[in-house]
Amino acid sequence: xxxxxxxxxxAFNRCLKLLAETSSLPSEPELGTTLGVSRTTIRAIxxxxxxxxxxxxxxxxxxxxxxxxxxxxxPAEETDSLSDIIERSFMRRIxxxxxxxxxxxxxxxxxxxxxxxxxxxxxFLIRFSRFGLIEKRPNSHWILKGFTREFALELTEVRxxxxxxxxxxxxxxxxxxPAWADLDRIETLHHDILADIDNRYKEFSELDERFHxxxxxxxxxxxxxxxYDIITIVFHYxxxxxxxxxxxRNARALEEHLDYIAALRSRDRARVETACRRHLKSARETxxxxxx
Amino acid sequence: xxxxxxxxxxAFNRCLKLLAETSSLPSEPELGTTLGVSRTTIRAIxxxxxxxxxxxxxxxxxxxxxxxxxxxxxPAEETDSLSDIIERSFMRRIxxxxxxxxxxxxxxxxxxxxxxxxxxxxxFLIRFSRFGLIEKRPNSHWILKGFTREFALELTEVRxxxxxxxxxxxxxxxxxxPAWADLDRIETLHHDILADIDNRYKEFSELDERFHxxxxxxxxxxxxxxxYDIITIVFHYxxxxxxxxxxxRNARALEEHLDYIAALRSRDRARVETACRRHLKSARETxxxxxx
DNA sequence: ATTTTGTCTTTTATCCACAATAGACAGTTT
DNA sequence: AAACTGTCTATTGTGGATAAAAGACAAAAT
Numbered sequence: 001x002x003x004x005x006x007x008x009x010x011a012f013n014r015c016l017k018l019l020a021e022t023s024s025l026p027s028e029p030e031l032g033t034t035l036g037v038s039r040t041t042i043r044a045i046x047x048x049x050x051x052x053x054x055x056x057x058x059x060x061x062x063x064x065x066x067x068x069x070x071x072x073x074x075p076a077e078e079t080d081s082l083s084d085i086i087e088r089s090f091m092r093r094i095x096x097x098x099x100x101x102x103x104x105x106x107x108x109x110x111x112x113x114x115x116x117x118x119x120x121x122x123x124f125l126i127r128f129s130r131f132g133l134i135e136k137r138p139n140s141h142w143i144l145k146g147f148t149r150e151f152a153l154e155l156t157e158v159r160x161x162x163x164x165x166x167x168x169x170x171x172x173x174x175x176x177x178p179a180w181a182d183l184d185r186i187e188t189l190h191h192d193i194l195a196d197i198d199n200r201y202k203e204f205s206e207l208d209e210r211f212h213x214x215x216x217x218x219x220x221x222x223x224x225x226x227x228y229d230i231i232t233i234v235f236h237y238x239x240x241x242x243x244x245x246x247x248x249r250n251a252r253a254l255e256e257h258l259d260y261i262a263a264l265r266s267r268d269r270a271r272v273e274t275a276c277r278r279h280l281k282s283a284r285e286t287x288x289x290x291x292x
Numbered sequence: 293x294x295x296x297x298x299x300x301x302x303a304f305n306r307c308l309k310l311l312a313e314t315s316s317l318p319s320e321p322e323l324g325t326t327l328g329v330s331r332t333t334i335r336a337i338x339x340x341x342x343x344x345x346x347x348x349x350x351x352x353x354x355x356x357x358x359x360x361x362x363x364x365x366x367p368a369e370e371t372d373s374l375s376d377i378i379e380r381s382f383m384r385r386i387x388x389x390x391x392x393x394x395x396x397x398x399x400x401x402x403x404x405x406x407x408x409x410x411x412x413x414x415x416f417l418i419r420f421s422r423f424g425l426i427e428k429r430p431n432s433h434w435i436l437k438g439f440t441r442e443f444a445l446e447l448t449e450v451r452x453x454x455x456x457x458x459x460x461x462x463x464x465x466x467x468x469x470p471a472w473a474d475l476d477r478i479e480t481l482h483h484d485i486l487a488d489i490d491n492r493y494k495e496f497s498e499l500d501e502r503f504h505x506x507x508x509x510x511x512x513x514x515x516x517x518x519x520y521d522i523i524t525i526v527f528h529y530x531x532x533x534x535x536x537x538x539x540x541r542n543a544r545a546l547e548e549h550l551d552y553i554a555a556l557r558s559r560d561r562a563r564v565e566t567a568c569r570r571h572l573k574s575a576r577e578t579x580x581x582x583x584x
Numbered sequence: 585a586t587t588t589t590g591t592c593t594t595t596t597a598t599c600c601a602c603a604a605t606a607g608a609c610a611g612t613t614t
Numbered sequence: 615a616a617a618c619t620g621t622c623t624a625t626t627g628t629g630g631a632t633a634a635a636a637g638a639c640a641a642a643a644t
Contacts, residue, residue, distance in 0.1 A: 002603040003627045007431060027618060038606040039619090059619065060613075082628075108595060117629040118596085119411065126415055130422045132514045139299060139596065139635055145514075154513040161453055221446040222424045222437075223519070230515075294633040295597045319588060330636040331589090351589065352643075374598080400625060409599045410626085431605055431626065 010079040011037045012045045016068040019054060025062040082116060086124045089114045091237045094133065094144060101146025105134060131230045147234075149291050156284040159231055160277075162224045163215060167260075167276045170218040171267045179218055186211050187261050190254050197251050204250035205239045211257055215264075235287075242290040249286055256282060302371035303329045304337045308360040311346060317354040374408060378416045381406045383529045386425065386436060393438025397426060423522045439526075441583050448576040451523055452569075455504070458511040459552075459568045463559045471510055478503050479553050486546050489539065496542035497531045503549055507556075527579075534582040541578055548574060 014035055018025065025031060031042045046062065049055040052072055056063040090110070093099060111121040125142055128134060132151065135143045145151065173179055189207055193200045209232050216228045239246075256279040263275035306327055310317065317323060323334045338354065341347040344364055348355045382402070385391060403413040417434055420426060425443065427435045437443065465471055481499055485492045501524050508520045531538075548571040555567035 002601075002629070003605080005604060007605065029618070040605055040607080043619090044604090106595075111629095119628055119630090122596085123415065123418055123627090126418050130518075132518065140637090141595080151514075154515055157513055158515045161457070165453070221449055222443075223446055223450045223522075226422075226424065227515070294599065294631080295635080297634060299635065321588070332635055332637080335589095336635090398625075411598060411600090414626085415597090432607090433625080 004082060006079055006081050007037060008041050008044050009074040011035045011041055012048060013073050013079060015045050015049075016054075016072060019049070019064055020068055023064050025055070025064070027060065082120055083124055083127075086114055086116065086121060087128075090124065090128070091233075095147055095237050096241050099144055099146065101144060101148055103144040103146075105142035105144055107142075131233065147291065149288065152284070152287050152291055155230065155234065156280070156287065158227065160280050160284075162219070162227060163212070163280060164273060164276055166216045166219040166224060167264065167272050168269060169220075170215050171264050171269065171272045173218060179214060182214050183261060183264065186214065187258065190258055190261075194251065194254050194258075197247065197254075201247045201250045204254060205236065208235070208253065208257075211261075238287065238290060252282065253279070253286075296374060298371055298373050299329060300333050300336050301366040303327045303333055304340060305365050305371060307337050307341075308346075308364060311341070311356055312360055315356050317347070317356070319352065374412055375416055375419075378406055378408065378413060379420075382416065382420070383525075387439055387529050388533050391436055391438065393436060393440055395436040395438075397434035397436055399434070423525065439583065441580065444576075444579050444583055447522065447526065448572070448579065450519065452572050452576075454511070454516045454519060455507060455572060456565060456568055458508045458516060459556065459564050460561060461512075462507050462510040463556050463561065463564045465510060471506060474506050475553060475556065478506065479550065482546050482550055482553070486543065486550075489543050489546075493539045493542045496546060497528065500527070500545065500549075503553075530579065530582055544574065545571070545578075 015025075015031070018031075018034070025046075026034075028039050028042045028046075031045075032039050035042070046055065046057050050057045053065055054068060054072065056065055105125070107118050107121050107125065111118045114121065125134065125136075129136060129142075132154070133145055133147060135145055137143065170179065186207065189203075193203055193207065212231070213225075213228055216225050219225065256275075260272075260275040260279050263271040266272075307317075307323065310323075310326070317338075318326075320331050320334045320338075323337075324331050327334070338347065338349050342349045345357055346360060346364065348357055397417070399410050399413050399417065403410045406413065417426065417428075421428060421434075424446070425437055425439060427437055429435060462471065478499065481495075485495055485499065504523070505517075505520055508517050511517065548567075552564075552567040552571050555563040558564075
């Protein structure tokens, strides 16, 4: 297998949802834009839909014949891209499994373990190395530096530097800047989740990412925004594998966010700094607690 | 060709220099440590030296038979690693050649151009992407974001944040910390170069890198130290292709460094900040001037 | 008791091949 | 005239093969 057709399968599944809602599908280029894939893939999807008797397709006419059934969809595990699979598998090994700092990482072994070629694993490791958790010895193995206390402290040090600066520039944005509207939407979601915290506390992780990314984006600095990727991935997996007191932690963080958002709106520099520092401090503590 | 034996050739050349200075070579493991390669490579080197009648090798006895001649060395262009070749070639294209921001980068074309396989080019691009000059569109091409004014401003903004913090922590290092001795050596070199600036101004680039890296290292933060890689590569190629007023620029920077070094030694926080800011400001101006 | 060497195995770096996907262009339809 | 479709080509993503390089282990030498 040279390449998995996950792009096709994922787009096919998404296209089924579109199909469920209309009696005929739009033009190929329009579908391509909607689903974010090329016309080649769209045509493969249409062909498949024809085969499944979902669609009568003749040039511009794309008439829906029947509603999609659950078995028409490709299974979810076939739509994950290879790099996602490798990432998950690797993160499980190093965060969940008891991986010791200093351990060697073996491309070949990792590839065999995941059931994939070495090229993909290698490319993943190169991409991943910018997160500072692994390091390459040329012509030799990779070294796991480990998700240690030092790592967390170094990460949060930079995060705090960047976020304080971003928050300050956010507060200075012109009132008509679209970021304020984004902030409104995010604030509303905070209230919604808090109102039903027992059931919805799990939605925090995603909202947290969205909020902080919005703040960082206002720095207009690619290095600051890119750095947030590291925060995202660390917190993403951290939330996934460390669920003690998740409800309380998230509720507190939501309150802090609301305070932080109010401070941004006040445009009062000192107030922004105080609220931002307070939240970052508790985020750091949460992260550190989970380490040992 | 699966793999170029550049490690062997480069180590062989370095080993020839060792051979020129003694009458017999040390043990295989010792040579390996000295040259930074494995015993496998050492044995290949010794075999080659035997073939060239440079050495009589029998187990532990490695008797030098004659001095190496220039033709014994492998040519310098054969000792460069493939990734160095790709890097140089790519940087020339985007910094020296008139590459427009927004331009597409084609892995295959680049590989053909350099005369190498696509895998190596691809891995280079992935590694290089962390410098923020290119961006990947999955399943499609890379986009050149360009060495623009915005890039330089974003880069220097982060650099200034990091270096101010690093300089402050440098000044707070214990007096017995080895970094102070490194600083002494670097200062001496500054005086040496300034004393013969007309002939030695070209040595500034390397010294500059060494000095700032020393400062950044004292932050003990891998993200800050790693970020300095970006500065290094940008300035490295910038110095290489922009030589107007190099002598004057370098002389001024050397003076600023000396002032900065004196400030670090004084351990006076305000003085450190002033000297650091002044130097970073002029470094930024130099970089910006070269862009348009 | 170390250290060194001989031999062998494992892993990395790199090229190549091929399916999936993107994208270009001309002819066709609205 | 603008958008769409049919067809074809080019490029990316990924597995597999292979030489270079690293490294393991036992036997030999100090």
